[in-house]
Amino acid sequence: MKTDDLIDLLVTDTGGATPLAGRIRAAFAIGVAFSVLLLLATIGARPDLVAALATPRVQFKIGFTLLLALSAGAVAARAGVPGARLRAWPLALPALVLALGVGAELVVSPPGTWGTRLVGAHAAFCVFFIPVLSIAPLAALIRALREGAPDNPGRAGAFAGLAAGSLAAAIYAWHCPDDSPLFVASWYVIGMAIVTAAGGIIGRRALRW
Amino acid sequence: MIDGREREWADWMRRAIDGDADAYRRLLTAITPRLRAMARRRCDQFGAPPSEAEDVVQEVLLAIHLKRGTWDPARPLGPWLSAITRNKLIDSLRRRGRVVNAPVEDLIETLEAEETGAITDRLDVERVLGGLRDPQRDIVRSISLEGRGVRETAERLGMSDGAVRVALHRALKALAAIYGRESR
Numbered sequence: 274m275k276t277d278d279l280i281d282l283l284v285t286d287t288g289g290a291t292p293l294a295g296r297i298r299a300a301f302a303i304g305v306a307f308s309v310l311l312l313l314a315t316i317g318a319r320p321d322l323v324a325a326l327a328t329p330r331v332q333f334k335i336g337f338t339l340l341l342a343l344s345a346g347a348v349a350a351r352a353g354v355p356g357a358r359l360r361a362w363p364l365a366l367p368a369l370v371l372a373l374g375v376g377a378e379l380v381v382s383p384p385g386t387w388g389t390r391l392v393g394a395h396a397a398f399c400v401f402f403i404p405v406l407s408i409a410p411l412a413a414l415i416r417a418l419r420e421g422a423p424d425n426p427g428r429a430g431a432f433a434g435l436a437a438g439s440l441a442a443a444i445y446a447w448h449c450p451d452d453s454p455l456f457v458a459s460w461y462v463i464g465m466a467i468v469t470a471a472g473g474i475i476g477r478r479a480l481r482w
Numbered sequence: 483m484i485d486g487r488e489r490e491w492a493d494w495m496r497r498a499i500d501g502d503a504d505a506y507r508r509l510l511t512a513i514t515p516r517l518r519a520m521a522r523r524r525c526d527q528f529g530a531p532p533s534e535a536e537d538v539v540q541e542v543l544l545a546i547h548l549k550r551g552t553w554d555p556a557r558p559l560g561p562w563l564s565a566i567t568r569n570k571l572i573d574s575l576r577r578r579g580r581v582v583n584a585p586v587e588d589l590i591e592t593l594e595a596e597e598t599g600a601i602t603d604r605l606d607v608e609r610v611l612g613g614l615r616d617p618q619r620d621i622v623r624s625i626s627l628e629g630r631g632v633r634e635t636a637e638r639l640g641m642s643d644g645a646v647r648v649a650l651h652r653a654l655k656a657l658a659a660i661y662g663r664e665s666r
Contacts, residue, residue: 274607278626279540280510283547284503285625285632288651293552354552356565422549422566482545482658 289420296417297350301342304410304437308444312406318447330452333374337457338443341367341465345436349414352429353421353480359428367439374454382453393451396460402448403464404471406441407434411472415479422482430476431469438468484560484591487512491590492559499550510543513563515594517542520571520587528580537661538574544658545570560590577662613660618653621646 312318325331344363351357382390393399414433423429442461451460491509498506521535521542546566553562568586575582607627611619617639624635636646 274540274610274626276514276536276540276543278607279543280507280514281626281629282622282650282654282657283510283543284498284507286547286647286650286654287501288647289548289551290499291551292554296551354554354562355549355569356561420549421552422545422569424565424569482549 291420293353293417293421294350296420297346297353297414300413300417301346301410301436301440303413304440305444307409307413308406308441311409312444312448316402316448319450322447325452328452330378330454331446333370333454334446334449334452334457334461335443337367337370337374338439338446338461340370341439342436342443345432345439346414349418349429349432349436350421352425352432353418353423355422355424357424371454371458375458378454387455390453391455391459393453393456393460395449395451396456399445399449399451399456399460400464400467403438403441403445403461404467406444407437407468410440411437411468411475415472415475418476418480419482421480423476423480426480426482427473427477429480431473433476434469434472435465437472438465441465441468488558488560488590491563492555495550495553495559496555499553499555510546513546513589514539514543516589516592517567519594520567520589520592524571524575524580524582528575530578530580534578538571541574541658541661542567542570544654544661548654548658560588563590564588574661610657610660613663614653614656617641618649618656621649622653622657625650 319325326335341364344367347363348359348361351359378390379387411434414437415430418429418433421429442465445461445464491512494505494509494512498509517539518535521538522532525532525535525538546563549566553559564586567589571586572582611623614622620639621635624630624638625632630638632643632646632650635641636643639646641649
């Protein structure tokens with residue numbers, strides 16, 4: 274094919290110029306909508322959700338995971354831009370919030386209760402269901418990032434996985450009766466780590482361009 | 483000189499994203515000879531034929547086009563263009579079994595290639611078209627080889643303008659995949 278003929282095609286095609294950041298935001302919206310419906314249709318929200326939302330532990334649980342989702346989403350969007358310097362500082366804030374939450378819990382709760390707070394009631398289910406709720410957000414984010422051009426596809430996929438996993442965690446928190454920051458710092462983090470790893474593996478193949 | 487070029491290219495790209503096809507053509511026409519110089523230099527190093535360089539040029543042009551949504555118009559164009567070029571050039575040469583071990587220069591600072599000899603391509607147009615499905619194949623043929631516009635193509639194929647545009651965009655994505663496959 275002649276290069277001049279190819280240029281004729283390129284200048285005629287007006288599609289696909291949508292900014293990547295807009296695509297990522299749309300993927301977030303689709304992922305949230307789908308996974309909220311999935312949660313409500315299966316295990317449902319906890320019966321005392323309204324009262325629980327007024328407690329600092331539940332506020333921490335939802336606030337931390339949402340903050341992490343937004344930060345990781347912003348990093349994932351940057352990771353899709355060729356030549357963009359990736360800065361990890363957006364992730365420092367949620368990490369600090371998590372550390373403060375764990376510290377506060379250790380201060381206010383008697384050491385004898387740390388074990389039961391850490392293990393909680395439904396640790397295994399939490400580690401299982403966060404990845405389930407992350408399937409739709411991860412698929413939407415990977416699809417959006419396929420329009421990007423990541424320098425490192427695996428890394429971009431991992432950040433998409435972290436964003437999807439923490440979004441799923443924020444939604445799972447509506448159901449989850451285990452409210453201790455110790456539980457969040459262990460089981461939630463394990464669930465999110467699984468999704469991050471899955472995103473990295475998927476990204477290595479799906480985000481090559 | 484390079485700053486002037488950077489401003490001019492960025493301006494053309496902004497107008498291209500807003501739908502100005504003439505500005506886009508000026509940009510791609512300015513980029514192509516520089517890209518060709520880079521690709522030929524690389525292929526010379528490996529003793530590869532210049533026709534291989536032309537395939538690399540086309541692959542990079544397709545990537546610039548398909549990924550232009552990742553450029554932030556508030557930022558300079560040069561670093562973005564160089565990153566796309568570097569990634570795609572290295573990737574394309576590696577798939578052809580060539581290992582790039584010297585750093586890739588900035589596209590915007592590269593001089594144009596002297597036009598020595600005919601510009602030949604290895605991927606024969608019929609082979610490229612053969613990888614596309616209908617109506618993508620007819621649309622690509624109509625716009626590139628026969629030089630028709632979208633409206634005229636749509637009328638001839640009995641499609642709406644919008645359907646032709648959608649199919650053209652899909653065809654370009656498919657084309658990028660074909661280049662990736664053919665050089666493996």
